[in-house]
Amino acid sequence: MNRKGSAWSAALETLEFLEKNKVKGYVIGGAVRDTILSREIEDIDIVLEGAPDIVWSLFPHAVQPSSSFPVFIVPRHGYVFEITTFHPDKESLQMNLEHRDFTMNAMTVEISGNLIDPYGGQSDINRRLIRSVSSPLQRMKEDPLRKLRAFRFVSEFNFSLEESTWQAVCADGIGLQDTAKERIQREIEKILEGKACSRALELLLASGVISDFPDSIKPEYILTNQKSPELEDFSTIEEKWAVFFFLLYSEQACCFVNSWPIKKRIRSRIHYIIKMCTANPGGVNWDTEMVYQNGWRTAIQIETVSQWLTGVQDNKRLEHILNLAQSLPIVSRDDLQVDGRDIVRQHPCLPGRWIGYLLDYLEEEVLYGRTANKRDELLSLVKEKLSHER
Incomplete structure (x- = not known):
């Protein structure tokens, strides 16, 4: 797999760095998928063989967002890498890939550029198909948010959902009640931002997934047969x-x-x-x-x-x-040719409460065309207004 691009070059250079330190690493997931699709790479994920401690020794500035998960954020060459590990004595690379969400994200590339694709991700990309890895129901149970990710990829790529994957998405008993609202919100926003957002939202409404949202954001009822608007408009x-x-x-x-x-x-x-x-x-x-x-x-x-x-x-x-x-004549009060300081300079003994009142008055006079937005005329209007009201 030979692709050009600074992000991809940075990823391969990182694999070379790992190899020099006798650590085997692979570019994995979205970066591989987006490279096949000739899309700009947004996220660079790398998986390496070894215990999590090896990340600290190789990348001293790495950040581990959660101690519960061996996921490390590493800034490198102007990009942000997400690095995970697996222990080759306990888990093979294929076993690691098996627990990815969809086949198009379960591909990896070695330092040689060789594509490792045990679940047919490239073929599914060519067929514009979103398909779960191995057992769809099991993948959804591992992380119910994958239900929303399926619709996100429909929206982002205008791909179709493979039938068994669709059935798993619609399956009861795999709800999002315990999923953080922040994670749900991010996926919904990505659905709304995609080029096929109407189609994705229509599928989301039809799936019944929304009825399994956390109680604080779950609607009382949802019409699953309603047609989505043309959100692209x-x-x-x-x-x-x-x-x-x-x-x-x-x-x-x-x-x-x-x-x-x-x-x-x-x-x-x-x-x-x-x-x-x-x-x-x-x-x-x-x-x-x-x-x-x-x-x-x-x-x-x-x-x-x-x-x-x-x-x-x-x-x-x-x-x-x-x-x-x-x-x-003006777009906002900031466009007025006078401000509160001008009024104070002209009338230094004026109580503060009058400043806002006079600016409101000037704003309205200019807005409705009763006076021109000119400094001298506005200050004269202030003087005249004060002479009548004080």
């Missing part, structure tokens, strides 16, 4: 998450957003989109003030999700938002 991850929450929780979507460990900034945006759509079931009445307050990007997100909810696609409403945004 949504341009941002916030929109896709909002649709996902509506699919799972319907009118209770707003209540469940904060139960998911999504990054706070993104979660706040998702919550706001859902809140606005729920509060305006017939669609938001967009005017100058609404577009200004929300910002045109957020307004477009709200309108896009709202149109999906109502089932009415109306590009004129989207154009209306953009036209309003283009006509705005």
Whole structure:
């Protein structure tokens, strides 16, 4: 297996380093898969023969995230390697590969470039097939999160699920109740980001896997026969998450957003989109003030999700938002040609509570075109306002 690329070169150089230290290592998993697919390598996993202690001796700066698992994070040549070990006296390389999730991730490459593929991963890649290694049910029992990973790979690669793998994914008694919500959230986000996310989400809904989520994020009921929206039509991850929450929780979507460990900034945006759509079931009445307050990007997100909810696609409403945004004299208060310091310099004895009040006043006057956003005119307006109200 001969491939070019700096990430792949770094991986092979690491195998050479191991060999010089009389340790046999292999590139394994996603890096091999992505190289076959001619995709950019994101993760470099290496498995080496020996006890975990050997990693510390060879890579003093290695980090072991959990003492419960012999997995080490090693920064090297500008990349981050994930290194695991197996003891050749207790386990063969093939036995190690047997416990991988899917055949396309159960391939490894030696330092010579020779591909070791005992479970037909390359053939499955060529057939665009996601297939569990050996016993599908056993693989799912080892880590129930693999159920979601199956849908993630459907979304990411637009592959199909092999029948026995699909049956194992749908099998009862292998739930995600004890799986950390953070792990579930990461897999769902990768599903939503994939190029075939609609197809993957439709399969996820049909599988019944969601009914086995932890109680804090499990919906009361899920319609397994509902058709997924064309998520590829949504341009941002916030929109896709909002649709996902509506699919799972319907009118209770707003209540469940904060139960998911999504990054706070993104979660706040998702919550706001859902809140606005729920509060305006017939669609938001967009005017100058609404577009200004929300910002045109957020307004477009709200309108896009709202149109999906109502089932009415109306590009004129989207154009209306953009036209309003283009006509705005300012995009935010920061665009005003004066700020609080300017007002204080002109009126040094002014109580602090007046500053915000006056800035609100100037912002509104400029927004509705009653005065120009010019420094001298705004300061004159402040002086005039104070003369009338003090």
